[in-house]
Amino acid sequence: MRRVLIWAPLVLFALVFGLVASGLVTPADRTVRSAMVGKPLPGLDLKPLLASKPGIATADFAKGKPRLLNVFGSWCIPCIAEAPQLLALKRAGVEIDAIAIRDTPEAVQAFLARNGDPYARIGDDPTGKAQIALGSSGVPETFLIDGQGRIIDQHIGDIRAEDVPAILRKLEAAK
Amino acid sequence: MIAEAGLAALWLATGFALMQVMLALGAARGADGKGASMVMKALRRVAIVQGLLALGAFGLLITLFVQSDMSVLLVIENSHSMKPLIYKIAGAWGNHEGSMLLWVTVLAVSGAGVALFEKRLATATLAATLGAQGAIAIGFYAFLAFASNPFVRVNPPPLDGRGLNPLLQDPGLAFHPPTLYLGYVGLSVAFSFAVGALLMRDVGPAFARAMRPWVLGAWIFLTIGITAGSYWAYYELGWGGWWFWDPVENASLMPWLAATALLHSVSVLATRDGLRAWTVMLAVVAFSMSMIGTFLVRSGILVSVHAFAVDPTRGTFILGLLGLYIGGALALFGARIGTVKQGATFELVSREGALVLNNLLLSVILGVVFIGTLYPLVAAAAGVQLSIGAPFFEKAAVPVGLALVAATACGPLLKWRRDQWRTLLGKLLAPVAVAGVIFAVAFALAGAEHWMALLALGLAAGLAVASVLPLVRRNLRRTPIAIWGMVVAHLGIAVSISGMAADSAFKSERLAAISVGQSVTVGPYRIELVEMRPVVGPNWSALEAHLKATRAGGTPFDLFPQQRFFANPPTNTNEAAIATKFDGQLYAVIGQGDGEGRWQLRLWWKPFVTLIWLGGALIALGGLLALIGRVRRERRDAENDA
Numbered sequence: 001m002r003r004v005l006i007w008a009p010l011v012l013f014a015l016v017f018g019l020v021a022s023g024l025v026t027p028a029d030r031t032v033r034s035a036m037v038g039k040p041l042p043g044l045d046l047k048p049l050l051a052s053k054p055g056i057a058t059a060d061f062a063k064g065k066p067r068l069l070n071v072f073g074s075w076c077i078p079c080i081a082e083a084p085q086l087l088a089l090k091r092a093g094v095e096i097d098a099i100a101i102r103d104t105p106e107a108v109q110a111f112l113a114r115n116g117d118p119y120a121r122i123g124d125d126p127t128g129k130a131q132i133a134l135g136s137s138g139v140p141e142t143f144l145i146d147g148q149g150r151i152i153d154q155h156i157g158d159i160r161a162e163d164v165p166a167i168l169r170k171l172e173a174a175k
Numbered sequence: 176m177i178a179e180a181g182l183a184a185l186w187l188a189t190g191f192a193l194m195q196v197m198l199a200l201g202a203a204r205g206a207d208g209k210g211a212s213m214v215m216k217a218l219r220r221v222a223i224v225q226g227l228l229a230l231g232a233f234g235l236l237i238t239l240f241v242q243s244d245m246s247v248l249l250v251i252e253n254s255h256s257m258k259p260l261i262y263k264i265a266g267a268w269g270n271h272e273g274s275m276l277l278w279v280t281v282l283a284v285s286g287a288g289v290a291l292f293e294k295r296l297a298t299a300t301l302a303a304t305l306g307a308q309g310a311i312a313i314g315f316y317a318f319l320a321f322a323s324n325p326f327v328r329v330n331p332p333p334l335d336g337r338g339l340n341p342l343l344q345d346p347g348l349a350f351h352p353p354t355l356y357l358g359y360v361g362l363s364v365a366f367s368f369a370v371g372a373l374l375m376r377d378v379g380p381a382f383a384r385a386m387r388p389w390v391l392g393a394w395i396f397l398t399i400g401i402t403a404g405s406y407w408a409y410y411e412l413g414w415g416g417w418w419f420w421d422p423v424e425n426a427s428l429m430p431w432l433a434a435t436a437l438l439h440s441v442s443v444l445a446t447r448d449g450l451r452a453w454t455v456m457l458a459v460v461a462f463s464m465s466m467i468g469t470f471l472v473r474s475g476i477l478v479s480v481h482a483f484a485v486d487p488t489r490g491t492f493i494l495g496l497l498g499l500y501i502g503g504a505l506a507l508f509g510a511r512i513g514t515v516k517q518g519a520t521f522e523l524v525s526r527e528g529a530l531v532l533n534n535l536l537l538s539v540i541l542g543v544v545f546i547g548t549l550y551p552l553v554a555a556a557a558g559v560q561l562s563i564g565a566p567f568f569e570k571a572a573v574p575v576g577l578a579l580v581a582a583t584a585c586g587p588l589l590k591w592r593r594d595q596w597r598t599l600l601g602k603l604l605a606p607v608a609v610a611g612v613i614f615a616v617a618f619a620l621a622g623a624e625h626w627m628a629l630l631a632l633g634l635a636a637g638l639a640v641a642s643v644l645p646l647v648r649r650n651l652r653r654t655p656i657a658i659w660g661m662v663v664a665h666l667g668i669a670v671s672i673s674g675m676a677a678d679s680a681f682k683s684e685r686l687a688a689i690s691v692g693q694s695v696t697v698g699p700y701r702i703e704l705v706e707m708r709p710v711v712g713p714n715w716s717a718l719e720a721h722l723k724a725t726r727a728g729g730t731p732f733d734l735f736p737q738q739r740f741f742a743n744p745p746t747n748t749n750e751a752a753i754a755t756k757f758d759g760q761l762y763a764v765i766g767q768g769d770g771e772g773r774w775q776l777r778l779w780w781k782p783f784v785t786l787i788w789l790g791g792a793l794i795a796l797g798g799l800l801a802l803i804g805r806v807r808r809e810r811r812d813a814e815n816d817a
Contacts, residue, residue, distance in 0.1 A: 009459075020494060023552045
């Protein structure tokens with residue numbers, strides 16, 4: 001018993017050492033992933049932000065075709081950087097819906113006039129509740145939704161040009 | 176030239192540290208007699224010179240910062256010629272490389288201190304201790320030279336530096352890291368003593384007496400450093416809290432917990448020759464916690480608000496050093512401790528028994544903090560992402576802490592070796608009564624919601640009474656200073672815990688958006704937003720709110736919270752306005768405006784919150800008294816020996 005106790009601290013330290021060493025070689029992923037990935041979309045029923053487009057309802061996503069759900073704000077700078085890629089995805093035949101976080105119709109109208117309009121629908125989320133339900137922790141984020149209304153992937157941050165092919169591939173695979 | 180001289184001093188110090196290890200090996204090998212005493216003399220001198228060289232290198236780095244020498248990379252990255260002088264100086268350790276140099280300097284100077292002052296320890300044990308201290312120093316000199324050189328030059332030099340992070344431009348910083356490091360690294364001496372004692376199989380009262388003042392000294396600095404750091408976070412971050420269970424805070428708490436346990440077990444070893452193996456273990460653990468803390472902070476493997484420049488090579492380097500020193504010491508412990516004879520035994524109900532209980536409870540808290548801090552890493556290894564915050568630590572550590580408060584009340588009332596339950600219970604009558612009354616009154620006032628905090632308040636009151644009982648029926652003028660130290664430190668714990676409990680049970684918080692002329696209430700105060708105005712400082716400009724606070728029947732007073740904008744580097748900070756009253760603090764933070772004339776205002780009324788830091792200061796003062804008492808006693812004994 002005593003012999004075991006004597007060596008216990010060294011063994012304990014070796015365990016901690018191994019743990020810390022493994023933490024060092026595999027740097028932690030600091031992004032906050034949504035727990036909703038792999039699950040059906042939460043129940044959303046967002047009013048249209050603009051008179052010209054419908055709002056967002058969960059039922060619209062279970063119609064057989066995979067779609068993108070983009071979480072954005074007219075006040076968000078990386079959303080501007082991402083706009084050309086969203087337009088490219090739209091040209092490739094992808095349907096993109098959006099949720100505008102804490103925004104106003106005028107500001108979004110101006111944003112779309114300046115940066116192009118890739119969206120089929122825009123839901124209004126004035127308090128950020130829908131964003132939290134999605135498990136999104138910032139803007140922009142883009143969720144890939146399959147034809148049954150299930151979230152299959154989450155893209156955190158702006159979509160770069162090099163991300164576009166992978167997104168198209170995933171949407172294709174979800175068909 | 177200065178930078179080159181600094182680097183040269185570091186390399187020379189490395190050479191001397193190497194020499195220190197060789198001489199120690201020689202002293203340990205060599206038999207007694209004239210040769211051994213000459214080697215010992217040389218060893219002492221080498222250790223002292225090594226300390227002076229490190230101190231010199233650190234002094235040269237400060238000189239570079241004071242002169243704003245913009246050809247040195249570290250100065251460029253962390254200073255600016257327009258900065259006030261005090262922050263130029265503080266900039267020298269407000270970064271990774273400079274603070275590591277400070278770390279090593281404390282290490283080397285502590286070693287020099289042992290060489291200079293330690294007179295009574297067996298020669299071979301002292302030699303082994305100095306050798307261990309030198310060996311640790313070599314590793315960290317190498318770390319500085321190869322992975323964190325503070326003296327790197329840049330060619331061509333830029334026109335000016337990038338400035339110091341504004342959060343760090345605060346008098347608190349000029350003083351918080353150096354104190355904390357004196358504590359962290361001061362514990363290296365205890366570690367080296369333990370290694371020396373194990374190597375020479377000399378674990379006994381003499382070793383404990385030699386180690387005790389060093390542990391006490393390091394512990395005092397740690398206590399001051401943690402207390403000051405907590406207050407600094409409280410007023411500088413503007414979050415209204417005083418402890419966030421952040422990994423870096425935990426990294427300072429863990430060595431403190433281990434050192435507190437060590438402080439108590441070392442007195443069992445010194446006085447009664449008991450707890451030999453345990454004391455050696457704690458001495459190793461305490462400094463190991465310091466090193467692990469340093470590693471966790473510098474490697475960036477844990478997410479923390481204390482940002483250091485993160486660099487994987489540095490992480491790997493320090494991890495290697497950790498494996499070498501901690502692993503080595505623990506292996507030595509395993510190999511040698513079996514040969515250390517068991518010390519004196521004692522009854523369960525005795526001073527020793529209470530100290531063992533104190534050690535166990537402190538170890539449990541240490542374990543909780545350690546697991547809570549590292550658990551996110553375990554989870555990450557299993558592919559799960561999570562963070563552990565205050566709810567875990569409070570649930571797991573607070574009940575154990577309260578049991579510890581109760582044990583602290585009992586310990587000093589017990590006799591060494593053997594005592595009676597009945598005598599103890601008799602002495603505890605008054606403290607228990609006071610604790611019960613305070614708890615009942617607080618419960619009647621505040622209700623059941625914060626019952627744990629109210630219990631803490633009652634226990635703290637009981638501890639306050641119990642802690643002065645050792646002075647009862649004693650001739651106060653002839654009471655040893657060390658006893659006074661214990662009384663003051665235990666009283667400090669009671670005071671500090673009262674503050675924590677009062678803050679968590681009775682604080683009120685208010686978040687409001689109001690325009691000029693409107694007012695809100697928080698706790699007993701009504702606060703009016705009188706005016707918003709711009710102000711300028713030496714290297715910042717700010718938007719300042721003028722608040723008028725009124726308490727029923729009291730004279731109104733003003734508060735001026737600010738939102739500061741620093742240009743170099745461009746950053747915003749919140750300067751909270753804090754008004755200290757006899758029964759608490761009013762804490763105000765001004766937030767964003769909404770563009771329509773309303774301003775976000777965050778207010779707290781925190782009853783008796785100042786007791787937290789006052790208690791911390793008392794604990795440190797108690798430690799200081801104990802240290803003075805011990806050193807005087809040792810000196811007297813040394814004179815008697817001679």
